[in-house]
Amino acid sequence: EDKVARPAVNPNDPYKHDPARHPALKVNSAKPFNAEAPGSLLADNFITPNDLFFVRNHLPVPKVDPKKFRLQVGGKQFALEDLKQKFKQHSVIATVQCAGNRRSELSKLKAVNGLSWSHAAISNAEWTGVLLSDLLTSAGINGEDYKHCILQGLDTDGEGNPYEASIPMETASDPKKEAIVAFEMNGQELPLDHGFPLRVIVPGTVGARQVKWVKMISASQEESYSHWQRKDYMLFSPSTGHDTADYDKAVAIQEYPTQSAICEPRNGATIEGSEVTLRGYAWSGGGRGIMRVEVTPDGGKTWYEADMHGDEQQKRHQQWAWVLWEVAVPVPDGASDMSIACRAIDSSHNSQPEKLESVWNIRGLINNAWHHINLKVDNED
Amino acid sequence: EDKVARPAVNPNDPYKHDPARHPALKVNSAKPFNAEAPGSLLADNFITPNDLFFVRNHLPVPKVDPKKFRLQVGGKQFALEDLKQKFKQHSVIATVQCAGNRRSELSKLKAVNGLSWSHAAISNAEWTGVLLSDLLTSAGINGEDYKHCILQGLDTDGEGNPYEASIPMETASDPKKEAIVAFEMNGQELPLDHGFPLRVIVPGTVGARQVKWVKMISASQEESYSHWQRKDYMLFSPSTGHDTADYDKAVAIQEYPTQSAICEPRNGATIEGSEVTLRGYAWSGGGRGIMRVEVTPDGGKTWYEADMHGDEQQKRHQQWAWVLWEVAVPVPDGASDMSIACRAIDSSHNSQPEKLESVWNIRGLINNAWHHINLKVDNED
Ligand SMILES: [Mo]
Numbered sequence: 142e143d144k145v146a147r148p149a150v151n152p153n154d155p156y157k158h159d160p161a162r163h164p165a166l167k168v169n170s171a172k173p174f175n176a177e178a179p180g181s182l183l184a185d186n187f188i189t190p191n192d193l194f195f196v197r198n199h200l201p202v203p204k205v206d207p208k209k210f211r212l213q214v215g216g217k218q219f220a221l222e223d224l225k226q227k228f229k230q231h232s233v234i235a236t237v238q239c240a241g242n243r244r245s246e247l248s249k250l251k252a253v254n255g256l257s258w259s260h261a262a263i264s265n266a267e268w269t270g271v272l273l274s275d276l277l278t279s280a281g282i283n284g285e286d287y288k289h290c291i292l293q294g295l296d297t298d299g300e301g302n303p304y305e306a307s308i309p310m311e312t313a314s315d316p317k318k319e320a321i322v323a324f325e326m327n328g329q330e331l332p333l334d335h336g337f338p339l340r341v342i343v344p345g346t347v348g349a350r351q352v353k354w355v356k357m358i359s360a361s362q363e364e365s366y367s368h369w370q371r372k373d374y375m376l377f378s379p380s381t382g383h384d385t386a387d388y389d390k391a392v393a394i395q396e397y398p399t400q401s402a403i404c405e406p407r408n409g410a411t412i413e414g415s416e417v418t419l420r421g422y423a424w425s426g427g428g429r430g431i432m433r434v435e436v437t438p439d440g441g442k443t444w445y446e447a448d449m450h451g452d453e454q455q456k457r458h459q460q461w462a463w464v465l466w467e468v469a470v471p472v473p474d475g476a477s478d479m480s481i482a483c484r485a486i487d488s489s490h491n492s493q494p495e496k497l498e499s500v501w502n503i504r505g506l507i508n509n510a511w512h513h514i515n516l517k518v519d520n521e522d
Numbered sequence: 523e524d525k526v527a528r529p530a531v532n533p534n535d536p537y538k539h540d541p542a543r544h545p546a547l548k549v550n551s552a553k554p555f556n557a558e559a560p561g562s563l564l565a566d567n568f569i570t571p572n573d574l575f576f577v578r579n580h581l582p583v584p585k586v587d588p589k590k591f592r593l594q595v596g597g598k599q600f601a602l603e604d605l606k607q608k609f610k611q612h613s614v615i616a617t618v619q620c621a622g623n624r625r626s627e628l629s630k631l632k633a634v635n636g637l638s639w640s641h642a643a644i645s646n647a648e649w650t651g652v653l654l655s656d657l658l659t660s661a662g663i664n665g666e667d668y669k670h671c672i673l674q675g676l677d678t679d680g681e682g683n684p685y686e687a688s689i690p691m692e693t694a695s696d697p698k699k700e701a702i703v704a705f706e707m708n709g710q711e712l713p714l715d716h717g718f719p720l721r722v723i724v725p726g727t728v729g730a731r732q733v734k735w736v737k738m739i740s741a742s743q744e745e746s747y748s749h750w751q752r753k754d755y756m757l758f759s760p761s762t763g764h765d766t767a768d769y770d771k772a773v774a775i776q777e778y779p780t781q782s783a784i785c786e787p788r789n790g791a792t793i794e795g796s797e798v799t800l801r802g803y804a805w806s807g808g809g810r811g812i813m814r815v816e817v818t819p820d821g822g823k824t825w826y827e828a829d830m831h832g833d834e835q836q837k838r839h840q841q842w843a844w845v846l847w848e849v850a851v852p853v854p855d856g857a858s859d860m861s862i863a864c865r866a867i868d869s870s871h872n873s874q875p876e877k878l879e880s881v882w883n884i885r886g887l888i889n890n891a892w893h894h895i896n897l898k899v900d901n902e903d
């Protein structure tokens with residue numbers, strides 16, 4: 142067992158039900174627990190192992206008795222066994238990405254608020270559960286009649302306020318969007334850190350709306366009034382400051398844009414030889430696939446196209462999984478260092494902005510500028 | 523009547539059935555006819571008047587007898603009156619954009635192949651017709667069984683080969699994608715230049731797939747084998763040359779990315795006063811809306827957020843219409859000229875690339891780099 146032994150627990154600690162975690166995870170915050178795998182490991186597996194899947198908890202992990210647990214959907218309640226036995230099961234391979242992925246690059250430019258994620262606050266898994274659209278129908282909720290679907294978790298703050306978010310009802314009620322209430326992750330029972338016994342998966346949408354430990358789902362004409370929906374997770378212009386940010390006018394982040402990163406070699410690594418092989422991931426939200434990934438060793442003058450592999454079975458408009466990619470780039474004769482950037486172009490031909498300055502924002506959200514690494518070249522024989 | 527009188531027609535001219543056109547249109551090619559409105563007029567109307575809607579013809583306008591006309595769908599044939607009477611009518615406000623819009627900016631950087639469009643090869647109309655998904659169902663075609671929907675026009679080249687394209691069956695068969703076979707444009711019978719008696723509208727998709735004068739619709743496991751599907755309308759990397767372009771490996775353009783342009787003032791105009799009011803359009807493909815439009819007078823250091831107006835009724839994932847926008851920007855004291863750029867951010871948080879160099883490609887397609895204008899400032903009292 143390669144988990145870290147849990148320290149003795151203070152019975153008054155609200156985090157006392159947090160589980161043990163894999164020692165390879167890089168911890169950005171211990172309480173609440175937020176951690177990512179080393180970026181260099183990420184491109185090793187199309188399906189991220191559960192133990193290395195990034196963890197983004199807003200609050201303590203709640204303790205749940207699965208026998209007593211009931212999911213509330215509108216006016217109805219469902220026991221776990223009901224969900225597993227009485228509904229058609231649905232599996233979807235979907236990448237989940239934190240809105241704060243790659244925030245650390247933005248904070249080097251100018252300070253931002255939020256956890257200092259590197260580029261591994263993104264992972265890919267196969268999720269199994271029940272279509273959210275089936276659950277809504279079963280509870281007598283007609284998607285046409287409402288604008289938003291509210292999702293509330295069992296995790297609460299010190300005053301008992303639960304984590305909550307909402308997604309557009311158009312997304313929740315359309316079976317082709319494949320939003321599910323999941324009870325399995327990669328064929329295993331959902332881990333404690335990933336929402337045991339149930340979490341919502343909303344493919345193509347930012348992580349913050351894919352509510353873990355979900356206990357209540359309802360329909361509304363208004364977005365969730367939670368802090369996370371109304372006062373956070375909104376993308377402002379680079380020219381908007383904390384003093385001018387108008388959260389009442391801004392739009393809550395839902396769909397993710399085109400993203401990619403170089404996983405190997407690590408930033409700062411030393412390479413040798415006449416070429417360097419780069420590997421990484423690329424993904425886009427909204428069911429869009431990746432059309433092309435390319436890397437440049439000269440600031441965008443020359444691009445090398447990468448080979449990609451992903452889930453060839455995913456259909457257009459339902460391409461929820463990332464692709465992993467690989468490409469060899471020549472090392473210029475006599476070079477002592479190289480700066481290499483990657484970008485992806487998705488199936489809607491949306492690409493990534495070149496500069497961090499173009500995407501910088503006060504909360505450091507959704508950084509999808511070209512991803513750079515710097516390498517040292519060992520020229521010794 | 524403000525149409526141009528048609529010159530005497532040579533009976534052997536394949537273009538002899540081409541209609542008269544509005545004199546304000548700027549002609550990029552007379553035969554086949556390709557023309558756009560002056561860019562400065564475009565932001566005057568949320569719905570583009572039919573006469574000012576850009577025209578992109580690949581071939582001569584065909585002559586059609588509407589009484590004898592039959593639309594072939596799979597093994598079935600439909601008379602125009604059948605379509606109008608026996609199916610539920612569906613209207614959609616959808617922006618259509620040529621893949622070559624804004625090509626002229628790219629060709630200034632480095633030569634590209636194609637018509638030299640300015641930024642008005644985009645227009646917005648309300649289209650009325652029959653849902654393509656209803657027609658397919660009526661012809662016994664189950665979208666799940668096929669990969670592509672072939673669309674063939676009545677317009678032919680000198681050897682009798684018709685214009686043809688295809689769209690993914692997932693798009694064609696999903697009523698939420700709102701692809702229609704249209705017989706009306708802004709409440710009027712479809713004009714000759716826009717496909718009389720029938721054209722396909724595929725909202726959110728590049729113009730080249732929205733086949734005009736459509737006569738045949740069928741289902742296939744393969745994309746259309748037409749030149750326009752297989753050897754054109756593909757987006758290559760800036761590093762791909764005519765010698766290295768592999769059309770067999772590349773992907774046919776379907777969904778459009780985020781786009782915007784400044785319509786007023788015109789590029790090169792002289793302004794006076796302490797501020798300048800800018801107006802333009804912004805749009806994204808795939809049913810994505812526009813979250814924000816902003817302009818910068820200093821190369822991206824400072825952004826001014828624009829006010830937008832569009833169709834507030836369009837729902838998420840079905841935002842097919844552009845928005846028009848307006849913003850006032852201060853004129854720096856003593857400035858003799860200004861360079862101003864705009865960019866839009868769509869509802870998936872995809873934005874536009876900064877530089878033309880980032881999007882340049884051999885065919886000059888899908889230029890969605892920041893759109894620039896240069897202004898002269900009159901400082902005389
Ligand atoms: Mo997040």
Ligand SMILES: [Mo]
Nearest residue numbers: 620621729730
């Ligand atoms: Mo086009």
